[in-house]
Amino acid sequence: MLDNMAGSKRQKMIRITLFYLFVVVVLAVVLFPFFWMILASFKKNADILNVDKLFSFVPTFKNYVSVFVDYDFFKPLTNSFIISFVSTMLALLLGLPAAYAIGRSRMHLFSGIILMIRIVPAISFLVPWYLLFTKLKLTGTYTWLIIYHLIVSLPTIIWIMIPYFESIPRDLEEAAKIDGASNMGTFCRIMMPLSTPGTLTAGILAFIFSWNNFTFALILCSSRTTTLPIAIYQFISYSNVYWGGIMAASVIITMPIIIISFFLQRHIITGLTAGAVKG
């Protein structure tokens, strides 16, 4: 009897050890490219090109300095920030009321159209606007890039917020209406404060998608309004690939997102899986 118990205890230990071993292996696979990115960003280019120095090298900050000094990364960094931030704010301004109205008044056609935007390939939005912009010489203005990024951020926000507003019970609005509040007043003073967590989720995701956007900026930005993803992409078009610089630039562009993810993990997961769990 005692033997048996000790045996099952050992079995349990083995099972737990195997489980954590599995977790570590999965984590290693998921995180390795990030680790490699950071490691390479601190290597001299000669060390990256030398296979014998995969792990033993003298760390250097030169790549980061060079990215800002030689390649003028401040400009795309600020451009990216301004464009993503302003377009997210605009998308919230337009999207929150729209999502509320769609969710409450059951405008199904409308939510169908929002889903359509997800389905249509982004390049079919690009061709006509590119043609029009070149004709009107509008390519590369901030205003248009910001409006363009709304194509990404506005559906994201509406998509996340419709189920969120639907999940808030109607009783609260009805009570407010009985007390004589207008529809506008109910929305501003009751629904908005109640939906702060949802708004935060939607806002973060819209910002991330806009920050990451490559396709639109690839065609529509000028040298003045280059965003970060384009600036990184342009690195590889130089004849000698400057890997150290590319990796430093990649760290710079992903760092804000990694930091946001650490602090707001729960929000991002609910946002990304929105609509999925409800079935």
Place this chain on the structure above:
Amino acid sequence: MNRIGKWLDQRLHYVFTIPTILFVLGMVLFPIIYTFVLSFHSWRLSANIPWEFVGLQNYVKLFSESRFPVAVFRTFLFAFLALFVEVILGISIALYLNRTFFGKNLVKTAFLLPMVATPVAIGMVWKLIYEPNIGILNAVIRGMGGPKMDWLGNTGIALYSLIAVDIWQWTPFVMLIILAGLTSIPTDPFESAMIDGANRWQTLTRITLPLLRPTIFTAVLLRLIDALKTFDIIYSMTQGGPGFATETMNILSFRQAFEFMQFGQSGATLVLFFLVVMSIAAITIKLKSKTEVDF
């Protein structure tokens, strides 16, 4: 409150949606119609030469050359192979991790990173990992006595190397959705199954997976649409090359428009691409509603 204010307030759901409707009409619907019309014309971005109506010629031309049908095949191969592996892996890992354990939140955060990190940056790191001469992947293979591989330069392997990146990037997405779904399924069926003496495998295949089916379908739907449309990773790593080896429909339409300035051709590709994504999404939604009737 004045009368206009009151009148507007009673129609607030219109007031709230009109700006968005206008935006959608202008920025989304107009381009789609424009692309559709463009696909029946020949035009090469020149102010002097007007559009020329060519009927179905752009479409006929697409099917008369092998480049387009092969791109269609590649689009399907990329999306379905990646999706298949992601769903199997994602579900298995989620089922295994579905318990409370030390560091679970940290693990979830780590799983978030591949899908929220900037795709171009991801593409660049993988390009470095895949690099035939200095990449770590070949260094490891060499260490084990294997041959030197040109992961992105070999026309036979390049597409699969990109699929591997997609799997790395999106398996965590499937996993997180399934994990969230697992917490929302009821516990009673499991209790009765245990009383009835069902073993683990029976519980999994007869209860857990059927209950998860709607969640799995949604994950498949979302992932499938995005996988068919994959652009950033492919374009930043190979630009559709070497040759046409990694050219999916999305990349093809982009190259036709912005490398060769064949906007009519690109329009035709886009219209067909849209139809493909649309019908696959519709089929998935149909299948999903069918499975829901069962319960």
